[in-house]
Amino acid sequence: MAHRPVSLTIGGFAQAAGVGVETIRFYQRKGLLPEPPRPPGGTRRYGEADVARLKFIKSAQRLGFNLDEIGHLLRLDDGTHCEEAAALARERLHDVRERLQDLMRMEAALAGLVERCAGQSEAGACPLIAALQGGAQA
Incomplete structure (x- = not known):
């Protein structure tokens, strides 16, 4: 059986990461999360790497890092x-x-x-x- 990559809508991504959709959009505007391309007539899809990146951001925040510092750490x-x-x-x-x-x-x-x-x-x-x-x- 082949392993299929995770393909989540923004709602599924938010649920998998334990945040709200607006949090995802906020981090995208701040440049901390990439915004995947929207296929013609389709819906943007997020994967495991996106979930892991968002969990990294939330973990860093819990340790007291601000968003600029988190961006630096991600780079x-x-x-x-x-x-x-x-x-x-x-x-x-x-x-x-x-x-x-x-x-x-x-x-x-x-x-x-x-x-x-x-x-x-x-x-x-x-x-x-x-x-x-x-x-x-x-």
């Missing part, structure tokens, strides 16, 4: 640019670590305010509200 996918791809990943890792530090500071400030609220008697201003009104940090 590097020939097996000879690993160091350049790693440099992009190092930049992204640095940004993630900075965001984690910011989140840890936010968590500590909120935890302090929640604790102060829990110890607050019914009379008087709420420490959380007072801190936010005054722009103060815990």
Whole structure:
């Protein structure tokens, strides 16, 4: 039995990749996904490579890469640019670590305010509200 290549309409492509049709069109306008030719009187068809490319894009987004960076990574996918791809990943890792530090500071400030609220008697201003009104940090 011969293996037949996958031939999907845009709706089938969207379903296979777990996105909406408008997402596919958006990525095509951004140049991240190719738009297959439309045969005369026919419907554009997408294949396994298109699904894999879209899954790559979504995976890269989940790691925090923006669309320009993803486009750059897609252009590097020939097996000879690993160091350049790693440099992009190092930049992204640095940004993630900075965001984690910011989140840890936010968590500590909120935890302090929640604790102060829990110890607050019914009379008087709420420490959380007072801190936010005054722009103060815990």
